[in-house]
Amino acid sequence: MKIHFFILTTMIVFFACSKDKPQDTALDQDYEMINVHPHDSSYFTQGFEFRDSVLVEGTGRNGTSRLIKYNVTNSQVYSEIILPDEYFGEGTTVLNGKVYQLTWTSGKCFVYDYETLAELNTFNYTGEGWGLTNNGTDLIMSNGSSMIYFRDPNTFEIKKTLSVKTSSGASVHDLNELEFADSLIWANIWEDNNIISIDPITGTVTNKYNMSDLRIQALDGNPYSDVLNGIAYKDGTFFVTGKYWPYIFEIKFLRK
Numbered sequence: 139m140k141i142h143f144f145i146l147t148t149m150i151v152f153f154a155c156s157k158d159k160p161q162d163t164a165l166d167q168d169y170e171m172i173n174v175h176p177h178d179s180s181y182f183t184q185g186f187e188f189r190d191s192v193l194v195e196g197t198g199r200n201g202t203s204r205l206i207k208y209n210v211t212n213s214q215v216y217s218e219i220i221l222p223d224e225y226f227g228e229g230t231t232v233l234n235g236k237v238y239q240l241t242w243t244s245g246k247c248f249v250y251d252y253e254t255l256a257e258l259n260t261f262n263y264t265g266e267g268w269g270l271t272n273n274g275t276d277l278i279m280s281n282g283s284s285m286i287y288f289r290d291p292n293t294f295e296i297k298k299t300l301s302v303k304t305s306s307g308a309s310v311h312d313l314n315e316l317e318f319a320d321s322l323i324w325a326n327i328w329e330d331n332n333i334i335s336i337d338p339i340t341g342t343v344t345n346k347y348n349m350s351d352l353r354i355q356a357l358d359g360n361p362y363s364d365v366l367n368g369i370a371y372k373d374g375t376f377f378v379t380g381k382y383w384p385y386i387f388e389i390k391f392l393r394k
């Protein structure tokens with residue numbers, strides 16, 4: 139019975155994964171390691187983005203949610219704010235001199251002045267908040283589903299909705315931290331070691347990068363390292379990390 143239970147469990151897990159995760163190996167691409175930087179392993183990374191040479195990170199969990207501006211090379215903190223315990227911080231992005239920070243289930247997006255981190259405004263929204271980035275005009279948000287929302291940064295109104303699918307038409311769920319770079323949306327997928335790139339017009343997954351090796355290195359450095367989550371772009375390279383990871387990996391995504 140134990141063997142039968144194991145087989146049944148394995149099949150359930152397999153089909154659950156095959157339904158939700160992009161399985162198309164034709165999309166697999168390689169990456170090149172450029173450098174490894176320190177990452178504070180107390181940071182439960184939920185937002186990750188550069189503004190010029192400053193890394194802006196938003197962290198989560200109730201009681202440890204922060205917004206931090208720091209130096210990627212030596213982890214020197216320039217400034218930070220601590221969210222009230224009732225809020226679980228999520229995705230963050232910088233647009234037009236403002237920092238936007240989502241919350242997981244509170245339905246609130248906090249807006250701060252980028253220079254001073256003084257709170258300017260709060261937007262309310264329906265549903266959960268997960269990842270956040272921008273294309274220079276619109277905020278681009280995930281909520282854990284297969285949908286991505288383009289929102290007006292001045293009103294937070296939804297301007298466009300994108301359904302993310304593989305080329306075979308399978309929906310890609312659990313879209314998490316986001317980055318807009320090279321005219322593509324780059325996304326983490328919760329509890330998945332792949333980073334995907336998404337066509338921002340059609341929602342189709344264009345490439346897939348397996349970061350399993352980086353997860354293993356993170357676990358070697360801190361056994362409490364959690365999932366891959368955090369993509370930031372600067373000057374042609376990407377910086378990726380995860381929740382409680384001790385490292386930030388600077389990489390180039392290659393294409394065949």
Ligand SMILES: [Ca+2]
Pocket residue numbers: 185186187270271315316317318368369370
């Ligand atoms: Ca990002």
